[in-house]
Amino acid sequence: MSKIWTICLCASLAFLVGCSSGGKKVSRIDSNSVTDLSGAWNDTDSRLVADEMITDCLNRPWYQTMIQQKNGQVPTVVIGQVRNKSHEHINVETFIKDIERALINSGKADFVANAEERTELRNELASQAGNATEETRKDAGQEIGADLMLTGTLNSIVDQEGGEQVIYYQVDMELTDIQSHKKVWIGDKKIKKYVSQSSVKM
Amino acid sequence: MKRIFLLLAAFLLASCANKSMTRYEELAPTLEKKGFEATIAQVKKKQKDLYGSNSEFLYYYDLGVLHHYNRNFDESIKNFEKAEKINDDLYTKSVTNEAAAILTNDNIRPYRARPFEILTMYEFQILNYLAKMDLDGALVEVKRSQIAMNRLYQKDADKVNDNGFLRYLSALVYDLEGEQDDAAIAYYKTVKAYDESKMGLPNEVFEFVTESLRRMDREDDIRALKKKELASTPKATAVQEMGQEIIVIGYAGHSPILGEMYLSGTFVSGGVMNLYYKDGETGQRNSFTLVAPPVAGAGSGTFHIGFALPEVRKHPSRVNRFEVSLDGKTRIKPEKVMDVDGELRQNMEDEKTSTITRTAVRVTLRTIAAQKAKSATNTGNGLFDLVKNIGMDVAQGQLEQADLRVGLFLPNSFYMTRLPVEPGSHSVSVAAQGSHGETVGVYNFDKIPVKKGQKVLLIVPAIK
Numbered sequence: 001m002s003k004i005w006t007i008c009l010c011a012s013l014a015f016l017v018g019c020s021s022g023g024k025k026v027s028r029i030d031s032n033s034v035t036d037l038s039g040a041w042n043d044t045d046s047r048l049v050a051d052e053m054i055t056d057c058l059n060r061p062w063y064q065t066m067i068q069q070k071n072g073q074v075p076t077v078v079i080g081q082v083r084n085k086s087h088e089h090i091n092v093e094t095f096i097k098d099i100e101r102a103l104i105n106s107g108k109a110d111f112v113a114n115a116e117e118r119t120e121l122r123n124e125l126a127s128q129a130g131n132a133t134e135e136t137r138k139d140a141g142q143e144i145g146a147d148l149m150l151t152g153t154l155n156s157i158v159d160q161e162g163g164e165q166v167i168y169y170q171v172d173m174e175l176t177d178i179q180s181h182k183k184v185w186i187g188d189k190k191i192k193k194y195v196s197q198s199s200v201k202m
Numbered sequence: 203m204k205r206i207f208l209l210l211a212a213f214l215l216a217s218c219a220n221k222s223m224t225r226y227e228e229l230a231p232t233l234e235k236k237g238f239e240a241t242i243a244q245v246k247k248k249q250k251d252l253y254g255s256n257s258e259f260l261y262y263y264d265l266g267v268l269h270h271y272n273r274n275f276d277e278s279i280k281n282f283e284k285a286e287k288i289n290d291d292l293y294t295k296s297v298t299n300e301a302a303a304i305l306t307n308d309n310i311r312p313y314r315a316r317p318f319e320i321l322t323m324y325e326f327q328i329l330n331y332l333a334k335m336d337l338d339g340a341l342v343e344v345k346r347s348q349i350a351m352n353r354l355y356q357k358d359a360d361k362v363n364d365n366g367f368l369r370y371l372s373a374l375v376y377d378l379e380g381e382q383d384d385a386a387i388a389y390y391k392t393v394k395a396y397d398e399s400k401m402g403l404p405n406e407v408f409e410f411v412t413e414s415l416r417r418m419d420r421e422d423d424i425r426a427l428k429k430k431e432l433a434s435t436p437k438a439t440a441v442q443e444m445g446q447e448i449i450v451i452g453y454a455g456h457s458p459i460l461g462e463m464y465l466s467g468t469f470v471s472g473g474v475m476n477l478y479y480k481d482g483e484t485g486q487r488n489s490f491t492l493v494a495p496p497v498a499g500a501g502s503g504t505f506h507i508g509f510a511l512p513e514v515r516k517h518p519s520r521v522n523r524f525e526v527s528l529d530g531k532t533r534i535k536p537e538k539v540m541d542v543d544g545e546l547r548q549n550m551e552d553e554k555t556s557t558i559t560r561t562a563v564r565v566t567l568r569t570i571a572a573q574k575a576k577s578a579t580n581t582g583n584g585l586f587d588l589v590k591n592i593g594m595d596v597a598q599g600q601l602e603q604a605d606l607r608v609g610l611f612l613p614n615s616f617y618m619t620r621l622p623v624e625p626g627s628h629s630v631s632v633a634a635q636g637s638h639g640e641t642v643g644v645y646n647f648d649k650i651p652v653k654k655g656q657k658v659l660l661i662v663p664a665i666k
Contacts, residue, residue, distance in 0.1 A: 199295060
């Protein structure tokens with residue numbers, strides 16, 4: 001009889017546990033804090049990679065050479081294509097914004113709008129030509145041409161066995177001289193994560 | 203007090219009703235009569251009643267499939283992502299859920315996707331991104347599908363966890379990305395995967411495989427496939443040389459569903475289990491004998507048992523194939539590239555032993571528990587005991603339900619053809635045909651703009 005009691009108790013508890021649902025709790029955290037929930041690429045990875053790569057890029061010998069070539073003026077950079085070839089749907093746009101922020105905040109380079117933004121700006125310029133007053137109208141043909149283009153790829157390798165997973169991300173970036181097509185800097189940043197998932201829970 | 207507790211437990215357990223048949227009975231007519239939009243609305247409206255928390259994967263999976271048919275590719279992507287997340291989380295098994303399932307039935311456990319459902323999910327995701335012309339997105343899904351496939355093989359290396367159509371799509375995406383080596387490897391694996399499955403290798407697929415392997419100087423790989431080598435590959439070569447193509451994907455018919463097969467018989471503990479059942483498709487009565495699992499506390503008694511197992515039931519499909527016409531001239535019959543019906547049957551075959559064993563143990567345990575509960579709760583009042591015992595038998599019978607959960611809206615078969623075209627505007631007409639070649643429906647795509655180097659995906663959801 002005691003076994004039946006145990007069985008009934010377990011079954012009832014299981015049912016009740018299965019039917020229960022947890023409440024939602026929200027708390028604010030520092031946007032610079034490191035948060036790893038799923039093991040996937042996240043804002044911390046994006047920010048750290050962008051900061052470290054731009055710091056590395058601007059502290060290499062090419063930089064002084066270019067400054068001399070431009071008579072002390074900082075180089076102008078445009079962000080080209082950053083391809084996501086990883087196994088995750090990474091928001092490349094936020095990564096590019098992190099790179100742009102790191103570049104501007106360094107004070108060591110100017111950068112101009114990318115191809116998509118330039119098209120929008122040119123449309124605006126064309127619209128001004130027919131609609132804005134002469135004093136406020138902006139002239140066409142006054143854009144600053146970039147000296148260098150920054151391009152990159154995000155790659156990943158996943159190794160897994162049972163509930164264990166090692167995720168290896170590699171971000172490769174290249175800075176190319178637009179005039180000569182010479183690659184002036186190639187950098188990479190690697191991130192390795194270990195993710196484990198238990199096979200049982202109560 | 204004890205009796206109240208027993209009744210409460212029985213009530214709680216019996217209330218876990220099998221929603222699978224209700225889901226099918228309610229949603230299939232809506233799909234047939236009102237179309238995808240109305241079915242999506244119905245699925246959302248009745249989420250709790252028709253799916254519940256234990257079939258959350260299926261809820262998002264079904265929505266993902268329906269949105270794909272309805273060309274809401276962004277919505278389809280979102281729903282499949284949720285389904286994928288749920289499936290990943292279910293790697294961790296709940297001890298309480300598993301224990302509860304032993305006492306009641308498998309429906310109390312969260313639904314774990316069948317291997318072919320997981321792989322089909324990635325196929326739809328790749329197609330979603332291709333339809334959106336987001337090649338990088340499609341490539342991400344290709345890589346995710348390979349991780350998922352590895353995981354399936356790690357879990358069960360003896361079963362077929364590969365899929366020719368998924369490999370073929372992967373090769374296509376690598377090709378479009380310009381990653382020719384990866385494409386050649388994926389094409390090679392496509393043939394291997396089709397060979398592992400029961401459906402044959404489609405001719406057009408083999409043409410593209412051959413073209414890719416030859417282009418990449420992998421003649422040895424072609425020989426290793428041990429197929430009759432092709433003298434030429436006109437269509438695949440044209441696709442490579444011209445650069446543009448229209449890819450037609452047709453979904454024909456409706457995938458089968460699962461019905462309940464009720465078995466009854468006698469159990470002799472530590473001896474044998476004689477079972478009888480009626481075949482759902484043939485109507486034939488069959489019997490078989492199993493070695494009875496030893497059950498603690500069962501003694502040597504012999505008693506009657508009854509249990510339910512899932513069985514595949516064909517859903518009548520009016521569409522069996524397609525005929526594609528390009529610019530009113532070329533007439534092509536796309537080949538079948540994926541057989542969902544066959545995949546489900548293979549899965550049921552793979553799972554047969556474990557399902558029967560689990561069910562037999564569960565039913566035996568429950569029957570013994572019920573027998574003991576009956577004698578333990580006897581009051582000596584003949585009438586009361588009779589009513590109580592009948593009630594317990596009914597409650598126990600109600601608990602026995604086969605797990606009939608499966609994706610509801612998959613097509614019976616996937617068809618595909620690739621059409622090399624010149625840049626410009628093209629018209630494509632796709633006739634959905636029945637088994638005798640009669641036209642069931644026509645899908646027209648007028649003035650499709652194809653830019654230089656562009657691949658345009660056309661989806662024909664003839665789920666009829």
